[in-house]
Amino acid sequence: MVYVLAASRVNEKELRDFLTDEGFENWDTAAVEDGEKIVEVAGRVCYLSFAGGRSHDQYIEHLKESRHGSVLEHATITFIITGISRACTHEFVRHRAGWSYSQLSQRFVDEGHAQMVRPRLFDKISRIDDRERLHRLWEDFVKGSVEVYNRFVTEFEWLFNPPHAAGKIDLGLKKAIKGAARSVLPNATETKLVATCNARALRHFLEMRAGSAADSEIRAVAIKLYQAALQYWPDILGDYQVIRTPDGEEYLTTHYEKV
Numbered sequence: 001m002v003y004v005l006a007a008s009r010v011n012e013k014e015l016r017d018f019l020t021d022e023g024f025e026n027w028d029t030a031a032v033e034d035g036e037k038i039v040e041v042a043g044r045v046c047y048l049s050f051a052g053g054r055s056h057d058q059y060i061e062h063l064k065e066s067r068h069g070s071v072l073e074h075a076t077i078t079f080i081i082t083g084i085s086r087a088c089t090h091e092f093v094r095h096r097a098g099w100s101y102s103q104l105s106q107r108f109v110d111e112g113h114a115q116m117v118r119p120r121l122f123d124k125i126s127r128i129d130d131r132e133r134l135h136r137l138w139e140d141f142v143k144g145s146v147e148v149y150n151r152f153v154t155e156f157e158w159l160f161n162p163p164h165a166a167g168k169i170d171l172g173l174k175k176a177i178k179g180a181a182r183s184v185l186p187n188a189t190e191t192k193l194v195a196t197c198n199a200r201a202l203r204h205f206l207e208m209r210a211g212s213a214a215d216s217e218i219r220a221v222a223i224k225l226y227q228a229a230l231q232y233w234p235d236i237l238g239d240y241q242v243i244r245t246p247d248g249e250e251y252l253t254t255h256y257e258k259v
């Protein structure tokens, strides 16, 4: 699941004060979404171009066309992403510029009932008996890994804090135990990620991760982020096209790469 926790908001009073102070009180924009209004204002401050000219959508289009991407960095969005595998978040967090992350801690949170994210390739196995056979193999393995995880937690607790020892197990030891036990959990382990980015960074991410060369899971996540963010940034992201292949895969293309 993808939830949009927050997106940039304009302080209308301060914007009006600025425009009045600078003699542009007649300026207005057709921007409906705050993030896009912020981007337009930031761009117009560069040339003090608050008197007529391009419409809002033309203005955003021109920013992309002229590769003035730094202006897009003023619009930000925060996503909460659940149901994503650790394999996928490992790829995700390689995106550094313009991104901030918070992720579920496997040292703090007990993974004794961890959910697993099955790779989408299983859904493409056409013969039902092959699909079920391979699914069972996968499921036995991932369930087994959680059982081994639980066994390590129990045994470590017993070894390092036996029942006859006085006092409760301290937080440092708990974290050390979970930190060691998690080593047997697979890449498929479900996790939760909070990710904040600016619009330029999201565009780069979409081009890398919603492209046809990207892994299926991160591509699906990227398409969801695109669909969620499109509601906030219809012009900034309006140049992307979703391509659907005959086998049900989706990817994004644009004629404005790496703005």
Ligand SMILES: Cc1cc2nc3c(=O)[nH]c(=O)nc-3n(C[C@H](O)[C@H](O)[C@H](O)COP(=O)(O)OP(=O)(O)OC[C@H]3O[C@@H](n4cnc5c(N)ncnc54)[C@H](O)[C@@H]3O)c2cc1C
Pocket (backbone or CB within 6 Å): 094, 095, 096, 097, 204, 205, 208, 209, 213, 214, 215
């Ligand atoms: C299909 C695919 C296959 C991949 N395979 C592998 C693989 O086999 N092994 C592997 O390790 N990784 C792999 N990656 C990850 C890839 O190498 C990048 O680490 C990842 O996509 C992050 O992109 P980015 O480097 O553009 O970083 P971002 O943080 O998204 O940066 C955005 C842009 O900012 C600039 N930038 C960011 N940081 C710096 C910096 N330190 N110095 C200079 N400029 C900077 C660059 O222009 C960069 O493109 C793969 C990615 C894809 C999409």
